[in-house]
Every structure is written in C-alpha cells, then in structure tokens.
Amino acid sequence: MDQRGTENGRGLPAPGGQPTLWQAHDDLPATDMPFAVALLALGSARGLGTKGLHALVREHREQLGRVWELPGGRLAAELARARVPAARRIAEEIDVSRSELLAAAREKADELARRSVRIIGPSALPARLAELPGGPLWLFLEGDSRALYEGPHVAVVGTREVTPDGVRATEAAVRTMAAYPITLVSGLANGVDAVAHQAALRDGVRNVAFLGHGIDVVFPAETADIRTRIVRSGGAVVSEYLPQEHYRKAQFVQRNRLQAGLADIVVATEGKRTGGTAHTVRFAATYRRPIIGFTWPGAGDLTDLIGNEPTGRLIAPFTAAGRRTLDTLLRSVADSYGHTTFGLSLVERQLSREVELRALHPEDLQRLRQRLDDLLGQEDGGHAR
Incomplete structure (x- = not known):
C-alpha cells in the first residue's frame, strides 16, 4: 500500500515514538487554502529559506495552509524544532506580512495557471521521484503532466561542449528509442541536452525537461524555442525551484538527480568524468539505474567512470552491433511497462x-x-x- 499520502500525518508516530509536529498541533482547524498558494507565500517569506520551507512542507504536506493558521509563537516553535536559524524573527516577519504574502501568492498562482503551470504537491509526486532519498517535495510543471507520470523514461545526457561525433551519438540514441513508446528525459541545457530534445521533437518522441531554476526563467536563451515546442508537442518542462529563482551551479547538480531518478535507463552519450554529467551518472548508480555509456575513438573519459559502475555498460553507437544492443535494451524496457512494441514503427510512419x-x-x-x-x-x- 502506498503510504506517501499519510507519512507523518495524524496517527503516525515519528521515528522513536516521538510525536510529530502535526500531532503537537492537532487542535488546529483544517484549511481550504490551496497547497500552491501556501507554498508560494511561504517561499516569498523573508529569511525562511529552503531549509525552513522544506521543513514545513515535510510536516504539513498538502495541508501546508495550516501554517497560516499558526500564531507567531507556535510557528516559531515549529521552525526552532526544525533548527531553522532565527526562527522567532522569521515567524514574526511572516505574521506581520501575512496579508501581503498571501495576496501576492494568489496573484502568482493565477499567473502560473494562465501559463498552464501546475504545482504538484508531495503526495502526488511520481513514485520514482517521491521515493528518492532527498527527493523533491513539490514540482512545478508546464505542459502535459502525463509525460511525467507515464513511463518508461530514458534520460539522454552529456556535455555542453558536444563534438560532431557526440551529436551523431546523441541523435542515434534518440532515433533508436523513437521506435518505441518511450519518453526522453534531459536537462534543456546547451550541448547534448539540446541535441537530444531537438532530435526527439523531430522523431516524434515525447520530452520531459528538468530545469535548474524557476519555471518562469528561460536559460539558456538559445533553448527558448525548444522549450516552447516541447510543451506544444505534449511534453513537460519541470522544476522544483520556486518561480523567479535563478540558476546556480549547485541547482544544476540537484536537477541531475531528478533526471537520474525518473529514468528507467540513463544514456550518457559524451562527457568527461570531471564534468557535470558525471553527477548524473553517480546519482544513477546510487539509485541502481542502468547506465549506458557511448564509446568510440576519441570519446571522453566519462566512459571510464561508467564502466566501473555495477549498473554501467558501454556500447559503441556507430556499429551495427552496438545499435542492435541499444535497441534490445530500449525495447525491453518498453515491453516491461506492458506496451506493444514494433521495431519498424519508424519505417511504418515514414512509409505512410x-x-x-x-x-x-x-x-x-x-x-x-x-x-x-x-x-x-x-x-x-x-x-x-
């Protein structure tokens, strides 16, 4: 039975038999405030920060609006218990700015809704992401949510400094998966990510793009058209970062864990073991996801890292044998979801x-x-x- 919707809820003791913060506040009235409004309002509260916001969402989940019913002293106690610095000052700031924060949050929620952006709460997250250690507590999604929930997903990732052979290898990976009902996952960065998304759009493969910044930030600018086409073609653009939150290196690393976590298979088409893609490979290894590294004369040394991972496998994408091996793996993952597969579906579409x-x-x-x-x-x- 899926317990994600009731974890740390009423009647469930915390580890060690200690009461949860909800149990300590069981006298509070329920609230009809939407999770999205409560999240956006708290996300704008000065001083709360990521640590404080995460602590509150972990405790209150979809009933996050209950926080806005707390007297300042009770909220300060919650934040202090979660070891948020300056808990009392933050609680007082939230109490004083309550009306302004909620009004701005409602306006922002309406703006996001007009752009077809929805906010997914903790109990509605895809299981593969909800189960990750340190996984997301919410997601902002623009586009068709089915792209996020319906598997299988195959991540195609690699360096921003892609070579001509890297382009060919990436296009070969997408072309192979295009014969099957597989959704491509990548990060909408320049280089391999952009090549993968463009190839998927060309070959009729559905896309999920994870961002390392807020859903309303476009970066890099060169990917703006790709992003628009992903949404229009039935894909999804997804972020765990609050609106208007700009990119930072650490956030791109954390974005990589979502790519690896959602994927049934991770394909690294080109990269170096000291580059950003190595983070995705390590996350995939931690989550026990199959990892495929592409190798050819002159390929980057990321393959050394992949070859040493228990779930890693190296494939030569420019050989017939290598392409057949990749095809076998991709068809197998599609079959495992109960899909009907047809290896010549691309030929059939082109013939029609x-x-x-x-x-x-x-x-x-x-x-x-x-x-x-x-x-x-x-x-x-x-x-x-």
Missing part, C-alpha cells in the same frame, strides 16, 4: 507519409512487396543457419 505525398504507380508497391519478401527470406535463411 511517403504514400500520402507521392503519386505512386502500382509497380512501386509491387517492388516494395518484393523487397519485403527478400528481407523475410534473408531473415529466415539467417535463422536456418
């Missing part, structure tokens, strides 16, 4: 398009039928051998 656009003669289709018969004969002969 060609038939639609061309003035075909009967002999064109007869020649195609003969070619298929020849291929089937070769396959049968190969099996016979």
Whole structure:
C-alpha cells in the first residue's frame, strides 16, 4: 500500500515514538487554502529559506495552509524544532506580512495557471521521484503532466561542449528509442541536452525537461524555442525551484538527480568524468539505474567512470552491433511497462507519409512487396543457419 499520502500525518508516530509536529498541533482547524498558494507565500517569506520551507512542507504536506493558521509563537516553535536559524524573527516577519504574502501568492498562482503551470504537491509526486532519498517535495510543471507520470523514461545526457561525433551519438540514441513508446528525459541545457530534445521533437518522441531554476526563467536563451515546442508537442518542462529563482551551479547538480531518478535507463552519450554529467551518472548508480555509456575513438573519459559502475555498460553507437544492443535494451524496457512494441514503427510512419505525398504507380508497391519478401527470406535463411 502506498503510504506517501499519510507519512507523518495524524496517527503516525515519528521515528522513536516521538510525536510529530502535526500531532503537537492537532487542535488546529483544517484549511481550504490551496497547497500552491501556501507554498508560494511561504517561499516569498523573508529569511525562511529552503531549509525552513522544506521543513514545513515535510510536516504539513498538502495541508501546508495550516501554517497560516499558526500564531507567531507556535510557528516559531515549529521552525526552532526544525533548527531553522532565527526562527522567532522569521515567524514574526511572516505574521506581520501575512496579508501581503498571501495576496501576492494568489496573484502568482493565477499567473502560473494562465501559463498552464501546475504545482504538484508531495503526495502526488511520481513514485520514482517521491521515493528518492532527498527527493523533491513539490514540482512545478508546464505542459502535459502525463509525460511525467507515464513511463518508461530514458534520460539522454552529456556535455555542453558536444563534438560532431557526440551529436551523431546523441541523435542515434534518440532515433533508436523513437521506435518505441518511450519518453526522453534531459536537462534543456546547451550541448547534448539540446541535441537530444531537438532530435526527439523531430522523431516524434515525447520530452520531459528538468530545469535548474524557476519555471518562469528561460536559460539558456538559445533553448527558448525548444522549450516552447516541447510543451506544444505534449511534453513537460519541470522544476522544483520556486518561480523567479535563478540558476546556480549547485541547482544544476540537484536537477541531475531528478533526471537520474525518473529514468528507467540513463544514456550518457559524451562527457568527461570531471564534468557535470558525471553527477548524473553517480546519482544513477546510487539509485541502481542502468547506465549506458557511448564509446568510440576519441570519446571522453566519462566512459571510464561508467564502466566501473555495477549498473554501467558501454556500447559503441556507430556499429551495427552496438545499435542492435541499444535497441534490445530500449525495447525491453518498453515491453516491461506492458506496451506493444514494433521495431519498424519508424519505417511504418515514414512509409505512410511517403504514400500520402507521392503519386505512386502500382509497380512501386509491387517492388516494395518484393523487397519485403527478400528481407523475410534473408531473415529466415539467417535463422536456418
């Protein structure tokens, strides 16, 4: 039974038998304040910071609006118990600024809703992310939420300084997964991320892009068009950072844990073991996700790190054998979700398009039928051998 919606709720003792903060405040009335409004308001409270906000969400979850019913002294006690510095001063600031913070939060929530951005609370997070150690407590999502929830997901990640061979390798990875009902996960950065998202858009693969900054911040500027197309094509852009929160290096590292956490397989197409992609590989290893590293003469040394991980595997993407191995792994993960898979679905889509656009003669289709018969004969002969 899924306990995520009741963890640390009423009637569940904290570790060691100590009462939770909710149990200490069981006399508080329930609140109808939306989680989104409560989160945005507290996120704007001066001095509360990430630590304090996380502590409050862990305790109150979707009933975060209860915080706004707390007298200043009770809120100060909660923050102090969570070891938030200057707890009393912060509680007093929240109490004094209550009306302004809530009014601004409602306005911001309405603005996000107009942009089709929804805020996912802790009990509604995808299981693969909710179960991560140190995982997110909420997510901002722009686009179609089904892209986030419906698997399988395959992360394609790599360096920002992508080489021509890295571009080819990344496009090969996406092209291979395009035959199956797989959603691509990447980080909407320049380099491999951008190549992966663009290839997915070209090949009809659904995208999930995780950001290292607020949902209303576009960075880098060159990816603005890709982001728009991801949303319009049924994908999703996702962030755990509050609106208007700008990018920092540490946030991109934390973004990488979400890519690895959501993914059924992580494919690192090019990178160095000292680069940012190495963080994604290490997160994937910690979460026991299968990791595929692409190798070719001149590829970066990230493959050394991947090859030493228990869940790591190296594949040569520019060989027929390597591509078949990758295809087998991707088809297998799609099959594991109960999807019906067809290895020639890309060919089928392209053939339908060609038939639609061309003035075909009967002999064109007869020649195609003969070619298929020849291929089937070769396959049968190969099996016979």
